[in-house]
Amino acid sequence: MKTELNLLERSYSLFRYPKLANEQLQAWDAGDEYLIQHVEELALPKSSNILILNDNFGALSCWFSKEHKVTTVTDSFVSLQGIKSNLSANQLSGVTLLNSTDAWPSDIDLVLMQIPRNNRYLTWQLDQLAQKYAGRCQLIAVNKAKEIHSSTLKLFEKFAGSTTTSLAWKKHRLVFTELSRAAQKPAVEAYTTWPVEGHELTLANLPNVYSGESLDLGARFMLEHLSKLDADNKDVVDLGCGNGVLSIKLKQLSPTARITAVDESFMASASAKHNFKLNQLDDAQCKFITNNCLDGFEAASQDRVICNPPFHQQQAVTDHIAWQMFCDAKHVLRPKGELMVIGNRHLGYDKKLTRLFGKHNVKLVASNAKFVILQATK
Numbered sequence: 001m002k003t004e005l006n007l008l009e010r011s012y013s014l015f016r017y018p019k020l021a022n023e024q025l026q027a028w029d030a031g032d033e034y035l036i037q038h039v040e041e042l043a044l045p046k047s048s049n050i051l052i053l054n055d056n057f058g059a060l061s062c063w064f065s066k067e068h069k070v071t072t073v074t075d076s077f078v079s080l081q082g083i084k085s086n087l088s089a090n091q092l093s094g095v096t097l098l099n100s101t102d103a104w105p106s107d108i109d110l111v112l113m114q115i116p117r118n119n120r121y122l123t124w125q126l127d128q129l130a131q132k133y134a135g136r137c138q139l140i141a142v143n144k145a146k147e148i149h150s151s152t153l154k155l156f157e158k159f160a161g162s163t164t165t166s167l168a169w170k171k172h173r174l175v176f177t178e179l180s181r182a183a184q185k186p187a188v189e190a191y192t193t194w195p196v197e198g199h200e201l202t203l204a205n206l207p208n209v210y211s212g213e214s215l216d217l218g219a220r221f222m223l224e225h226l227s228k229l230d231a232d233n234k235d236v237v238d239l240g241c242g243n244g245v246l247s248i249k250l251k252q253l254s255p256t257a258r259i260t261a262v263d264e265s266f267m268a269s270a271s272a273k274h275n276f277k278l279n280q281l282d283d284a285q286c287k288f289i290t291n292n293c294l295d296g297f298e299a300a301s302q303d304r305v306i307c308n309p310p311f312h313q314q315q316a317v318t319d320h321i322a323w324q325m326f327c328d329a330k331h332v333l334r335p336k337g338e339l340m341v342i343g344n345r346h347l348g349y350d351k352k353l354t355r356l357f358g359k360h361n362v363k364l365v366a367s368n369a370k371f372v373i374l375q376a377t378k
């Protein structure tokens with residue numbers, strides 16, 4: 001697996017985050033290379049102000065920070081850590097790093113974007129760009145050609161301005177948009193809010209929150225099987241909390257629970273915090289943290305971990321995060337503490353949990369045609 005980006009007689013060492021011993025995936029893609037080569041041909045004046053949205057692990061931030069003033073925005077804590085460590089490993093500094101809930105700078109000459117997977121997040125970013133920079137700069141975005149559908153380009157046209165595309169190069173395509181404010185454009189709200197049928201709760205979702213437009217089917221099944229804690233003042237972690245749906249249900253069942261909701265998406269942890277207030281829950285004893293799994297958490301500090309694990313990270317389908325989550329959960333649980341996990345049947349989480357907790361300590365709580373809920377006791 002390549003870790004040296006060699007392009008136009010420059011070279012950077014780039015790693016994904018966290019660094020894995022047997023990493024199979026590169027920290028940048030041909031889309032980054034295409035964007036870099038195109039922007040270099042533009043020969044921008046030195047020290048131009050460049051805004052970079054959704055840089056994966058810092059290829060774009062590293063490259064453009066050599067000659068320009070770069071502001072990089074990401075919703076991903078994992079990406080942010082990767083960008084930071086790649087900047088420092090390549091002795092680069094001066095990049096302003098923002099998370100997705102921060103305000104963007106007003107003085108920008110060019111915007112570069114890795115097009116996000118989630119169309120609601122894309123729409124929101126396009127709308128923000130048009131509102132802030134209309135008539136003042138161009139957006140150049142990139143993605144795999146097969147991910148750029150005519151419906152994607154319609155979003156660019158509708159929310160950001162007049163749009164053209166490049167030829168494909170190494171299966172990637174560039175999208176060029178002259179940012180402008182369309183006369184009649186629907187308003188794009190930051191939060192999408194809906195009630196959860198059958199449960200007394202309402203969920204508000206910032207644009208990049210997982211399953212932000214309807215309840216995840218796994219979460220729905222888990223809601224039916226979450227049980228009240230067996231005593232007051234217990235410590236619980238909701239690992240990969242998304243909009244906080246599981247934390248909120250648990251807090252309704254056990255009002256004295258001290259809940260820590262953790263997600264690697266800044267918009268998720270912010271939405272979970274917002275949703276405690278929206279559902280009139282007392283959050284004085286609760287925390288909402290943006291983190292990579294449970295990095296830095298104290299060992300043996302929790303009574304229960306609840307988890308609906310992800311099975312992809314950015315564009316890559318992977319089960320290393322679920323494994324990391326289970327290992328971290330075991331580490332933070334007190335003896336006799338419980339990890340409760342929901343997953344698709346075919347994912348084989350039972351084998352992973354058995355390996356970690358021992359056969360006799362893993363039990364099936366519930367199952368249906370699609371999902372299993374498992375409980376592992378430390």
Ligand SMILES: C[S@@+](CC[C@H](N)C(=O)[O-])C[C@H]1O[C@@H](n2cnc3c(N)ncnc32)[C@H](O)[C@@H]1O
Binds near residue numbers: 078242293321
């Ligand atoms: C399947 S969703 C579950 C969301 C919510 N708990 C639910 O049940 O609807 C998995 C969540 O894990 C988060 N996630 C992915 N990688 C993570 C990581 N390394 N550390 C913490 N959270 C992560 C995702 O952002 C996503 O919100």
